[in-house]
Amino acid sequence: xxxxxxxxxxxxxxxxxxxxxxxxxxxxxxxxxxxxxxxxxxxxxxxxxxxxxxxxxxxxxxxxxxxxxxxxxxxxxxxxxxxxxxxxxxxxxxxxxxxxxxxxxxxxxxxxxxxxxxxxxxxxxxxxxxxxxxxxxxxxxxxxxxxxxxxxxxxxxxxxxxxxxxxxxxxxxxxxxxx
Numbered sequence: 001x002x003x004x005x006x007x008x009x010x011x012x013x014x015x016x017x018x019x020x021x022x023x024x025x026x027x028x029x030x031x032x033x034x035x036x037x038x039x040x041x042x043x044x045x046x047x048x049x050x051x052x053x054x055x056x057x058x059x060x061x062x063x064x065x066x067x068x069x070x071x072x073x074x075x076x077x078x079x080x081x082x083x084x085x086x087x088x089x090x091x092x093x094x095x096x097x098x099x100x101x102x103x104x105x106x107x108x109x110x111x112x113x114x115x116x117x118x119x120x121x122x123x124x125x126x127x128x129x130x131x132x133x134x135x136x137x138x139x140x141x142x143x144x145x146x147x148x149x150x151x152x153x154x155x156x157x158x159x160x161x162x163x164x165x166x167x168x169x170x171x172x173x174x175x176x177x178x179x
Contacts, residue, residue: 008134010040010163010170011053011104014141014152015126018108019178021152022051023160025133026173027059038173045069046077049107050146051177055131056101064090066100079105083112091118102130108179133167153178 008029013022026039028033042053043065052068054061060133067089083105090096096116103114111128113121127145129137140159149155153176164172 009055009131010137010167011041011055011130011161012134012137012141012154012156012159012163013051013053013104013106013111013128014145014159015108015151016145016150016155019152020051020077020106020108021156021176021178022053022106023153023156023162023174024053025160025170026175027169027171028171029059034171037171040175042175042177044177044179046072049077049179050079050105051107051179052105053104053130054101054103059160060099061101064096064099064103067096068103068105077149078125078129079110079112083114085087085122087114087118103129104128105173121160125154131170132168133163136163136166136170 009025011024022042025157026038028036028039044051068086071086075081101114105112111123127138127141137159140162144155144158156176158175161172164170
């Protein structure tokens with residue numbers, strides 16, 4: 001699974017100082033048909049300190065979230081170590097490597113994008129995104145940050161709404177988590 005193949009959602013995370021917000025739209029599509037409009041694709045982990053979202057097959061993402069949660073517990077909440085261990089398992093495990101999803105994960109210090117092919121990408125700035133609308137969402141978030149907006153949840157909300165206007169696979173039923 002490559003980062004370009006997901007055409008079903010938008011997940012956006014923003015960090016300003018030690019505050020983070022991660023949001024996802026609620027649209028679920030099969031091909032060119034909208035099947036659901038209020039799905040929740042973001043979740044908090046490790047006592048609400050780590051936020052994650054998925055793009056791709058929902059059942060696969062739930063399995064990956066479970067695995068990620070167990071990795072976090074094993075490494076006492078060390079996000080970087082949990083992400084690297086998760087990527088190794090995802091790439092090499094016969095069952096996991098068949099799962100069709102991407103993950104965006106962040107805490108107050110770092111952010112990572114994970115794929116089943118073993119990709120672990122740490123973005124250069126405080127904005128992360130996956131899914132079909134990610135280009136729109138990142139551009140909007142960076143513009144809001146450059147314009148002086150300082151509240152991550154507001155940046156995520158405004159950016160996701162703009163993305164929903166532009167990307168046919170992203171809707172405006174947005175769930176936002178903060179830490």
